Structure formats: structure tokens, C-alpha cells
Amino acid sequence: MTTQPAALPAFHISGDGAAIDFTNTADWHASEAPVELLTDYGRLVAWAEAAALLSVSQADAMRHAAAERPQDAAAALSVAIDMRETLYRIFSAVAAGAPAPPADMARLNAALPQALLRLRIQPAHEAHSFVWAWEDGPADLTWFLSPVVWTAAELLVGQNLARLRECAGHPCGWIFLDHSRNRSRRWCSMAGCGNRAKARRHYARLKRGEIYTPPGERVANDYAE
Ligand SMILES: [Zn+2]
Structure with missing residues (x-):
């Protein structure tokens, strides 16, 4: 008898930006035993594809690079999860009205210049306009997380910060932006x-x-x- 592999949980892409969506790649985040959705490097690439940070061909390139360098891929996954936990602790503190942990702010600030090295301006499809873009670089197996770091920084200094919430359903740990008019949303x-x-x-x-x-x-x- 053969058993079907269990379906992998879907990623939740909210529209609240890459930093928040990345933070929510662990379920029951505020519990003692969060459920990890990024169980291997392939899942990290699948998330980035779902979040439109990687095109189909870019995702294929990353999977190919990871297959050739399995140890680097494992290290890249661990770097990615560390960054996610850093962002979660910062967002969770901010949502609770507490100061962001200084060690986590230091980690974010250390990642920021690296991320910005990949930021480019390129002509848009429409004539006479330009858009932000990220230069890809498969040599670095985490390059596609640059926009996660950038959107986290933008969120922290921007007007939407006052809308940042953590789900009241403890220990859900879901991070979101409260877009309700009277700012009353409590749940994921x-x-x-x-x-x-x-x-x-x-x-x-x-x-x-x-x-x-x-x-x-x-x-x-x-x-x-
Ligand atoms: Zn929740």
C-alpha cells in the first residue's frame, strides 16, 4: 500500500507586504512550539515565488543552485529563518507598544545595507517612467530576501506602523496591518x-x-x- 505524501500547507499572501508575509511563515508563532512552514530551502523558494519576489525562471535557477550546493542551501535557510524571527520579535514588540529589542534592531540594520546593494532603478513598461527593481544574484542563495528587509525598514519608518497588530488569539502570533476604519481589527x-x-x-x-x-x-x- 502506498501512502500519499501529506499536502504541504499553503502560504498566506496578504497584501500587507513581503516583510509581514514572510514573518507569517510560521504558524502559532507566539507559542512554545511554532509550526515551521519553511521546512527546507525549496519551501523558501516556493514562498518567494508565491510572494512574487521570484519569477518562475528565477525560482528554477535558485532550485538548481541549491541542488548543486546543498550545504549552502541549508545555511541560507537558516539565515532566512533567523531574519524572520528577528522581524517577528520587532513587529511583535511594536504591536504590543513595547520597545523593539536592540539586538534585533542591530540585526536588521546589519542586513539593510546588504539588501540595498541589490536595489536598482529600471525603466517601467510605460514610457518615461521608472520602477524599483532588485538585481538577482543566484550566487547568494538569499538574495531574493532583499525586498523583505527593505519593506520591513519602510514599514518601521512609515505611516502604516500605527496599524501593525499581532493577532489577539494567543498564541497565534499572526502579524497584520489593521486597515479597518476605526482600527478595531483584533484577529488574523x-x-x-x-x-x-x-x-x-x-x-x-x-x-x-x-x-x-x-x-x-x-x-x-x-x-x-
Ligand atoms: Zn490568529
Whole structure:
């Protein structure tokens, strides 16, 4: 009997920028045992492709380079995960209104000039206009994380910083920008942590006898406690 390999979890591309999306490549990030979504270098490349930081041909080039240099690929993955954890600790602190850890700010500042070495200006498709671009360099197996570092820096000095949140569904650890008009978004998603919190509150009220549920009618929940 053959067993099908379990489907790999999908990446979540939010539109909040590469730095935030990269930070969310671990699930249950605020827990003691986060679930790692970047389980090997190929997954890092797959994330960068999903986030549109690598084109299909660039991603193929990176996979090819990694196959030829497996040790460098393993080291590159570890550099990438270190950067992600650095960003998570900074964003998590900022979202909680706490100072960013100085050691993490030092790591980000050390990565910034390296990232900016790859920044270029190139003509856009439309005539007489230009766009930012990143010079690729497969010799460095983490080159495509340059825009992650750059967008993290832009976020920290920009106006959107006041919208930075960490999901209230502890230990979800999801980082997002609150685009709601009255800045009241608390959850990564209502379908996920929002529902879990709602169901938990409902269950607590049931247990306290504050509400009555007729026999046979079950409380809808999608969580395990
Ligand atoms: Zn959440």
C-alpha cells in the first residue's frame, strides 16, 4: 500500500507586504512550539515565488543552485529563518507598544545595507517612467530576501506602523496591518482566531449557566480545548 505524501500547507499572501508575509511563515508563532512552514530551502523558494519576489525562471535557477550546493542551501535557510524571527520579535514588540529589542534592531540594520546593494532603478513598461527593481544574484542563495528587509525598514519608518497588530488569539502570533476604519481589527481572520475566541466565550458562558442550549443543539466550534 502506498501512502500519499501529506499536502504541504499553503502560504498566506496578504497584501500587507513581503516583510509581514514572510514573518507569517510560521504558524502559532507566539507559542512554545511554532509550526515551521519553511521546512527546507525549496519551501523558501516556493514562498518567494508565491510572494512574487521570484519569477518562475528565477525560482528554477535558485532550485538548481541549491541542488548543486546543498550545504549552502541549508545555511541560507537558516539565515532566512533567523531574519524572520528577528522581524517577528520587532513587529511583535511594536504591536504590543513595547520597545523593539536592540539586538534585533542591530540585526536588521546589519542586513539593510546588504539588501540595498541589490536595489536598482529600471525603466517601467510605460514610457518615461521608472520602477524599483532588485538585481538577482543566484550566487547568494538569499538574495531574493532583499525586498523583505527593505519593506520591513519602510514599514518601521512609515505611516502604516500605527496599524501593525499581532493577532489577539494567543498564541497565534499572526502579524497584520489593521486597515479597518476605526482600527478595531483584533484577529488574523474571523474564520480562524475570531471564531475560536467567539466559540470559547460562548462555551464559557454555557458553563457558567448564563445561556441555555436545548438538548441536541450543539455549539458550533472549530477548536479543541
Ligand atoms: Zn490568529
